[in-house]
Amino acid sequence: MSWEAVVIFIILVLVTLGITYWAGKRNTSVDSHLVASGHITGRRNGIAITGDFISAATILGTTGAIALGGFNGFYLAVFIPVAYLLAMLLVAEPLRNLGRFTLGDVLATRFKGNDVRGAIAISSIVVSVLYMVAQFVGAALVIQLLFGIPYWIAALAIGLLTTIYTLFGGMLATTYIQIVKTVLLLASVLVLLILVLAQFGWNPLEVFRQAAETTNGQAIAPSRKGAGPQWEQFSLIFGVTLGVLGLPHVMIRFLTVKDGQAARTSAVTAIWIFAVFLVFMPVLAYGAMLLVGRDEITAASKGGNLAMVQLAENLGGDLMLAFVSAVVFATILAALSGLVIATTGAISHDLYGKLIRKGNVDPKKQHFVARVATLASAVVTLLIALAAQNQNVAFLATLAIAVAASANLPAMLFTMYWRRATAKGITWGMAAGLAVSVIIILLSPTFRAGEAILPISSPGIISIPVGFLVAFLVSLATQPKGEKLAQADQLFDRIRIQAVTGIDPGNPESVPPSQRPVAH
Amino acid sequence: MEPSDSSAAAGLQQLYDGMKEARRSMIRPMVIFVLVFYFLLPVLTNFTSVLDGVAFTGVTWAYLYAFSQFAVVIVLTTIYRRRMDAAERKLRPAEVLASTGHPVEGSSGPTRKKAVNKKSERQEPSV
Numbered sequence: 001m002s003w004e005a006v007v008i009f010i011i012l013v014l015v016t017l018g019i020t021y022w023a024g025k026r027n028t029s030v031d032s033h034l035v036a037s038g039h040i041t042g043r044r045n046g047i048a049i050t051g052d053f054i055s056a057a058t059i060l061g062t063t064g065a066i067a068l069g070g071f072n073g074f075y076l077a078v079f080i081p082v083a084y085l086l087a088m089l090l091v092a093e094p095l096r097n098l099g100r101f102t103l104g105d106v107l108a109t110r111f112k113g114n115d116v117r118g119a120i121a122i123s124s125i126v127v128s129v130l131y132m133v134a135q136f137v138g139a140a141l142v143i144q145l146l147f148g149i150p151y152w153i154a155a156l157a158i159g160l161l162t163t164i165y166t167l168f169g170g171m172l173a174t175t176y177i178q179i180v181k182t183v184l185l186l187a188s189v190l191v192l193l194i195l196v197l198a199q200f201g202w203n204p205l206e207v208f209r210q211a212a213e214t215t216n217g218q219a220i221a222p223s224r225k226g227a228g229p230q231w232e233q234f235s236l237i238f239g240v241t242l243g244v245l246g247l248p249h250v251m252i253r254f255l256t257v258k259d260g261q262a263a264r265t266s267a268v269t270a271i272w273i274f275a276v277f278l279v280f281m282p283v284l285a286y287g288a289m290l291l292v293g294r295d296e297i298t299a300a301s302k303g304g305n306l307a308m309v310q311l312a313e314n315l316g317g318d319l320m321l322a323f324v325s326a327v328v329f330a331t332i333l334a335a336l337s338g339l340v341i342a343t344t345g346a347i348s349h350d351l352y353g354k355l356i357r358k359g360n361v362d363p364k365k366q367h368f369v370a371r372v373a374t375l376a377s378a379v380v381t382l383l384i385a386l387a388a389q390n391q392n393v394a395f396l397a398t399l400a401i402a403v404a405a406s407a408n409l410p411a412m413l414f415t416m417y418w419r420r421a422t423a424k425g426i427t428w429g430m431a432a433g434l435a436v437s438v439i440i441i442l443l444s445p446t447f448r449a450g451e452a453i454l455p456i457s458s459p460g461i462i463s464i465p466v467g468f469l470v471a472f473l474v475s476l477a478t479q480p481k482g483e484k485l486a487q488a489d490q491l492f493d494r495i496r497i498q499a500v501t502g503i504d505p506g507n508p509e510s511v512p513p514s515q516r517p518v519a520h
Numbered sequence: 521m522e523p524s525d526s527s528a529a530a531g532l533q534q535l536y537d538g539m540k541e542a543r544r545s546m547i548r549p550m551v552i553f554v555l556v557f558y559f560l561l562p563v564l565t566n567f568t569s570v571l572d573g574v575a576f577t578g579v580t581w582a583y584l585y586a587f588s589q590f591a592v593v594i595v596l597t598t599i600y601r602r603r604m605d606a607a608e609r610k611l612r613p614a615e616v617l618a619s620t621g622h623p624v625e626g627s628s629g630p631t632r633k634k635a636v637n638k639k640s641e642r643q644e645p646s647v
Contacts, residue, residue, distance in 0.1 A: 071582050075562065078586050081593040082558045089547050089554075089600065208578030221572045222565035222582045230566040237562045261608055268601050275590045282583070497532065500539045505532055 005147075005322035012326050016165065016333065019176045023169035030367040033170035033374075034101045034345045035255045040175055042262035046269020049253050050277075051178025052338040053080065053244070053270075054185065056139050056331050057397070062278075063311075064304025066285030067297055070219040073285070075237050077278040081271050083244035088267035091245050093260035094416045094499035101255065103248055103408060104350040107415050110495050111423040114355055116411075119430045121350035123407045124248040126434070127400045128343040129381065131247070132336060134397035136385040139332035145301060146309065146325050151389050159382035161333055166340040166374045171256060174337040181327075181334035186277060188327045192308070193280055195315040196287035204283050211286035219289065228455040236398070239460020243401035246408030249342035259502050287311055340377050347373040395446045395457060399437060402459040406433030406467035414471055416499055419492050421471070424478040429471025436463040535611050542607035550596050557592060561585050 031037045040048065058076065065073025099106040103124055104117045111117075136158065143154035165173050200206040211219045224230055244250055254263045288297065288311040300306040312324035348370040353361045361369075407430040414421040414429070440459035445452040480488050498504045564571050564585070571582035 071565070071580065071586075074583070074586055078561070078589055079558075081590060082554060085554060085593045085597055086551065088597065089551055205577045205579065208583075210578070212574070212578040217574070220574070220578055220580050220583065222580070224566060224569075234562050234566050238559070241558070261605065264601050264604060268597050271593060271597050275594055279587065279590050496540075497536045500543065501532065501535050503532060503535075505529070 002318040002322055004319045005325060008322045008326045009329070012330060013161070015180065016161070016177050016330075019180070020165050020169035020173040023173035023176065026172055027168065027170040028367075030101075030348070030363060030370050032172060033367060033370045034341065034349065035252065036171040036175055038256060038258050040256040042257055042265025043269050044175070044179060045253060045257050045262070045266040047182045047273065048175045048178040048256075049084075049250070049266055049270035050273040051180075051182040051185075051331075051334045052253055053250055053335075054182075054274075054277075054331065055135055055335040056142055056328050057135070059185070059331060060142065060305045060308055060328065061303070062281050063285040063288060063308040064297070064301070064306070066282055067289040067307045068294060068304040069223065070215070071222045072233065074282055075233070077281045079237060079241045080244075080278060081274045083241045084267055084271050084274060086241075087245050087250075088264060088271070091251065091412060091416075092254050092263040092267050095251055095412070096254050096257065096260050096263040097499050097502040098416070098495065099252075099255050101252070101349045102345040103251060103412065104346065104354070107411060107426065108354070109498070110415050110421075110491060111426060113423055115427045116423050117350055117354055119427045120408065120411060121346045121355070123403060123411075123430055123434060124346040124350070125343055127246075127404045127408065128248055128339050128346070129377070129384075130396045130400035130403075131249070132339040132343070132377075132381045133384050133388065134393050134400065135332070135335060135339065136381055137388050137391075137393045139336070140385060140389075142305060142328060143332070145306060146328070152386060155382060155385050155389075158332055158336065159378060159385070162336045162340060163375065163378040163382075165333065165337050166344070166378060167371055170370075170374075171341050174334075174341050175256060177330075177337060178334040181330040182273065184327045184330055186273070188312075188324050189277055189280065189284070191320070192284055192287075192312060192315070192324070195320075196283060196291070196311070199287070199291065199315075204280075207283050207286045207290070210290055214290065219286065231461070232456045232458055235456050235461035236458040239398070239402050239405050239458050239464065242409055242460070242464055243405035246404035246412065247401065248346065248404075248408070249338045251412075252342050252345060253338070260500075284308060284311065288314075291315070336381075340374055340381075343377040344370055344373040347377070392446075395441060398458055399441050402437040402441075402463055403434050405460055406437050406463035407431075408433075409464070410467045410471045414475070416495075418475075419489065420475055420479065422475045422478045422480070422488075425471045425473075425475025428474040429467050432470035433463055433467025436466045538607055538611040539604075542604055546600055546603060550600065554592070554596065558589060561589065 027033055029037070058080070062073060062076040065076055067073075095103075095106055098109045102121070104120045107116045107120050136155065139158055140151055140155040143149070143158065144151045147154070165177055169177075196207065197204065200210070208220060254266060257263055257266055285307065288307040292307065292310045292314050297304050297307045297310060300310055309321065309324055309328070313321040316323075348366065352369050352373070353359065353366055410429045410433060411426045414426060437459040440454060440462060441447065441457065443453040444457040444459075445455070446457045479485070494505055561571075561582075565582050571580065571585055573581055575581050575584045
């Protein structure tokens with residue numbers, strides 16, 4: 001490691017620990033631990049959303065995939081702004097207006113029984129932990145490659161810092177660390193872009209032209225490798241796009257602002273940053289392909305995961321290499337911290353507070369339990385990541401996002417928008433979405449190389465329609481009658497009003513403190 | 521659902537009807553358009569060769585279509601946000617909030633603050 005890298009890393013770790021210390025003094029309740037008491041402004045939350053969602057896989061994976069695979073790699077970037085637009089239109093405001101700490105709160109406004117809350121809590125924990133393990137292992141491998149340190153030291157460093165941030169600083173520290181990460185990420189992309197464009201006469205189209213010329217058009221045209229891979233890719237795109245709307249760590253960010261209007265501002269800010277940042281990915285990727293070379297890229301990492309880092313070293317020497325490496329590290333920590341908080345909420349609020357203690361929990365005790373859940377989530381993930389070093393865990397992320405799209409998304413949309421939805425319909429829809437996702441992965445080439453029963457490894461194209469269909473059919477089959485139907489209708493009307501206005505017409509004073517206008 | 525008095529109920533109903541109408545006029549057409557426009561790209565690139573050709577200097581039709589997704593997302597985002605913010609400004613004055621029991625600190629404080637926020641937000645849409 002160069003001295004530049006040591007200095008940059010020390011500064012980065014000190015800044016993030018400083019943020020954690022500052023946030024730790026304000027982290028005095030379960031409200032602040034899980035949703036920063038709803039006091040984050042829309043603009044800041046939008047910046048944090050970008051920091052939350054853009055993982056090391058997004059930055060490194062996308063550039064590598066375009067540099068080596070051409071146009072098809074760009075799908076890893078294009079889906080993100082589209083998914084967030086759909087999230088803004090369909091989920092963000094009702095979620096903010098109905099929820100308090102978790103996705104479970106949203107469903108529980110309408111379905112009071114334990115089944116629905118239990119199902120969404122378990123699904124949230126499964127999704128977040130799978131996603132976390134995949135991210136963790138991928139991140140530790142990248143850090144291992146970047147710094148030439150053993151895997152377990154990389155994993156331990158990531159695990160330790162993530163635990164400190166989330167345990168002491170809660171959602172507030174997580175938010176500001178995500179903001180710092182976004183700013184660093186944008187700065188590094190801007191500098192890299194300037195350095196690349198300087199080599200190509202300041203013309204981005206020249207990068208495309210040369211990429212086309214040197215690969216005889218292969219790098220810029222879509223590729224089709226037979227029916228199996230084509231359906232696989234389509235299913236993957238379908239799944240990840242809709243999956244964003246059901247990912248608990250993504251959605252709970254909308255609970256950190258005070259009202260629906262701030263939720264809109266959050267989404268708009270995030271979409272602008274995503275668009276501005278991701279639209280330049282092909283320029284960086286082709287820059288890496290042309291300046292570093294495909295052979296060099298595959299020599300450093302088979303999937304091309306270090307293409308962007310190699311480009312930085314090629315253009316800016318040790319200093320740029322150190323800076324981009326630090327950005328990758330910050331990216332890993334910010335994304336993991338968000339996931340730890342999402343898992344914490346589902347365990348401490350849904351499972352412990354609502355299901356086990358039936359809502360009768362002393363606030364201090366709940367804050368304590370939330371911290372224990374934070375520690376447990378981080379430590380368990382670290383242990384799984386240490387054990388999974390030599391396993392291929394990339395499929396876990398695919399599975400997580402498929403479950404989010406097939407189980408959580410139908411549950412959320414039907415709860416918010418469909419009058420005829422019933423608790424049984426929602427629960428069975430979630431169970432079906434989760435089960436079908438797992439079964440497809442088990443029958444796919446991921447687990448049955450050579451003798452796969454299904455040609456695709458991304459369940460989305462099958463599991464998402466199944467999740468929606470089962471929720472729909474079971475709801476229709478379990479319609480309440482008479483007095484119960486009238487009550488269900490009345491409750492739905494009331495929830496629609498709350499979802500749109502943020503005010504519960506039955507109990508206006510019940511608007512949670514985080515939703516009240518506050519003087520900043 | 522029994523609001524504290526009839527004027528509070530009317531205030532809330534007015535707020536709900538207006539916001540619902542603003543959302544309804546945009547959500548369905550926008551969501552359908554986005555789903556069709558977006559998923560057409562992987563359908564066309566994965567199962568046909570119509571977007572394989574070069575449009576201009578090294579940029580294929582596929583890339584052009586992909587880049588246009590960013591523009592479409594930004595345009596729809598802007599339209600939706602502006603219209604919803606305008607509806608909210610019109611329908612959610614401090615009096616409505618107060619009449620529905622929604623806590624308001626000072627009679628015009630939050631409203632004025634919101635207006636200021638909006639102004640500053642409009643000035644810097646391109647982060």
